[in-house]
Amino acid sequence: MALLDGRALTKTYRLGKVDVHALRGVNVAVERGEYVAITGPSGSGKSTLMHILGCLDTPSGGAYVIDGEDVSRLSGKRLAQVRNRKVGFVFQTFNLMPRLSIEENVALPLKYRGGLSRHERRARARAVLDRLGLSDRLVHRPDELSGGQRQRVAIARALVGEPAILMADEPTGNLDSRAGATVLETFDELHRAGHTIVLVTHDPNVAARASRTIAIADGVAV
């Protein structure tokens, strides 16, 4: 069975008096260990799909199973737990907590998980940062780092909880090409190490790094 399995996913927003159909029945399946890029022009629904796959949002219709758990009807607290345990999210704008140190930022998901001592959380955060070559930045604040470094800290934060899947929404969108390249190399390495990655991008060069591409247009997979 696929790690991510979405069937006939639909999403309808209400904008004033008009219904906007962001997704009109998308089937998507991602196997364990795959590196998948979701592409499409802006407004195609790729970000909506990403939010649903990342459990940030629930579909209006259809079924979605992640790592054997049907999450399409979950809400609130349960969904927060699924996000915390199964999904690691990387944002275009990094979304690091500006007032927390790098180490504290990376340890944050473990704090929401609970059951781990402060010492243990710090140890795990350091281990991930070490793996990404950022162990000399533990006590710095995000604004003391370059864009590429910040995004790699964000990747470390996404990885620290050992999620089933790593999701990234335009991870190189706010970076220059060199910094973007280092981030993409990081994804490559993670893929080689066995991580499952789903990445949203409109950049064909980024999509080319993935092992498979799902193209979305007008709310359907093409």
Place this chain on the structure above:
Amino acid sequence: MNLLESLLTGLDEARRHWGQTLLSLLGLVLGTASIVTVLALFGGQAALTQQFLDEVGGRGVYWVQNREQPVSPTARELRSKRLVYDDAAWLERRATTLRHVVPGWSHELDYRVGERSFEGEVVGTVPGYAAVNDIRPLVGRYLSDLDVERKARVAVLGWAYADSLFGGARRALGRSVQLGGRAYTVVGVLVREEFYFAPWSGNALEYRNRRAYVPITTAIAQHGLGEQLDFLTVKLDTAVPAHRAQAQVRSLLWARHGVEDFDVDPAQGGENEGAFLQLFNYIFLVVGVVSMFTGGIVIANILLASVVERVREFGTRMALGATGGSVFTQVLAEVLVVTVAGGLAGLALGWALTGVVAMVMKIPAVVSPLIAAVSLATALLVGVVAGLFPAIRAARLSPVEALRYG
């Protein structure tokens, strides 16, 4: 994440963006400080009023005065003799709830000593008046029962008149003064009375220094028209509830007059001063309430702004696994820290401000523990109520909504 950790995160956040925290603090500090100051000044004024009433013997003292006769009086009203001297004796005999009954007669008469003359108040009354109104002779004596019985032509002068007519209290003693064309012997001069609500205001008790007291029987015989009284002053027995005593006075007099053509009211020191003071108190109260509201709105506004500014951060936290509940606790914890710190700082500032205002304006004002508790509680209440809305709002956002915010 458990409750304690959410709280700690909240505290940590409040500490880390101290600039914003400081801004919310400022609103709270100023709001609380103004509440403290206003309450302290208000309390000072209230204490002063109490002191004034004690000074003039105002507590438990009621005035009975003729009610103004209607334009077309009824037969009963026409038949009533109104307040007369005998009413006092009647009340004294029948009323079980009164300690003193003092009849009073008051008119403006000519004062004359040699060439010096002016018009001033003359009060005809009985010895009990001194006890009820808490007045004491400086030299000589007050009126005696014998004076009243014999309709003696004796007068007790207020300090200011003794001074202006004779050039001092001691010189006045034993001398003769013409009141309304009749000669009276000065048998006593009263202690000079003073009370200042503020250093810039006049002596609120000066009217007491500008008076002469004569036996009521003499006043009625020499200057009166019949036995008409101008007022009756009664002092209640402290063991009896005021409303019961008041009711008894009313029913006894009603029985005698056949109609309720009089009013029974609590005594207010000097009438003008009383009204002035009441106005002053209302103004203070209004200012206090307004400043509480203003402080509250300022706090709510700043808290709401700081939450709105951070909605995307909450979205990120939710994406990492924070539940609505933990975001709620975090926001509320931040609010609580800010509120408690701001409340305490405001209390300190208000205390200092009160001291300065009291010193500069030379008026009494004290920050009592009650005032401290009330203002701190207000700050907390306002903070929690104001913080609750942003917290609920933050907690109810879906992660996607929060991430897209702004």
